[in-house]
Amino acid sequence: MAVAAVAHLAGRIGPRLATGPAFRRAADWAAGELSAAGYDVRRERFDVPAGDSWGVPVAAGRSQNVVAEPPGFDPARPHLVLGAHLDTVAVSPGAEDNASGVGVLLTLARTDLRSRLPVVLVLFGAEEPRGPGDDDHHYGSRQHVTRLTAPARRAVRGMLALDRVGVGEAVPVGSATDEPPTALVRAGRRAGVPTAAESRQRSSDHWSFVRAGLPGLRVGSTPYAGYHDARDLPGLIEADQLDRVGRLVLAWLRD
Numbered sequence: 001m002a003v004a005a006v007a008h009l010a011g012r013i014g015p016r017l018a019t020g021p022a023f024r025r026a027a028d029w030a031a032g033e034l035s036a037a038g039y040d041v042r043r044e045r046f047d048v049p050a051g052d053s054w055g056v057p058v059a060a061g062r063s064q065n066v067v068a069e070p071p072g073f074d075p076a077r078p079h080l081v082l083g084a085h086l087d088t089v090a091v092s093p094g095a096e097d098n099a100s101g102v103g104v105l106l107t108l109a110r111t112d113l114r115s116r117l118p119v120v121l122v123l124f125g126a127e128e129p130r131g132p133g134d135d136d137h138h139y140g141s142r143q144h145v146t147r148l149t150a151p152a153r154r155a156v157r158g159m160l161a162l163d164r165v166g167v168g169e170a171v172p173v174g175s176a177t178d179e180p181p182t183a184l185v186r187a188g189r190r191a192g193v194p195t196a197a198e199s200r201q202r203s204s205d206h207w208s209f210v211r212a213g214l215p216g217l218r219v220g221s222t223p224y225a226g227y228h229d230a231r232d233l234p235g236l237i238e239a240d241q242l243d244r245v246g247r248l249v250l251a252w253l254r255d
């Protein structure tokens, strides 16, 4: 399932610049998958400025987040957020970055989570940078956090960003602060999945949550040949690693 999602997004649809037509096709497809899995799906649309997408000048435009809530969800009640960015830089088909994370998220959407709290699934648009600064990336997740009501912000009890999760054997687990990502190390141990812990890891959508005073952790980030270029193709992705990540995330959801 996760492997099929990677093949569809990176193999058939290809590069998914956050403001372009291929991204919209990917968002429509993923929204259909989440609806079919039983979630109530809505879109959050937002503006993205012009900039430089890893060496390619790109125009301003609109992007969107795909937000999937379980039926009867009350955002003011305690819940968890599981996110993955759906966009890529201009030239990359983005198998590892980040069809891998999307594939694991969509697989979990079809799973009986038995989680400790209700789980909102979010596919973020425009995570990838359009410039060098901390305000030149993570546009979709910053929009998502900005639009949360005060009760909804207080109700976010945990957030995980799945970003680049399909290569390697140990699973990188990161916190944005100086504190180690203890909850993810523990989840890995319970799931029988080796982890590599990292602190001050701020290069994905969890950082938008932590910047705003909310919880946030990241899974993924193993270096690989093909990062942000045209070689980021489905053949890079290891089904066993996607499976390990899925088991680790399930253990965290149930912790």
Ligand SMILES: [Zn+2]
Pocket (backbone or CB within 6 Å): 085, 097, 098, 127, 163, 164
């Ligand atoms: Zn990424």
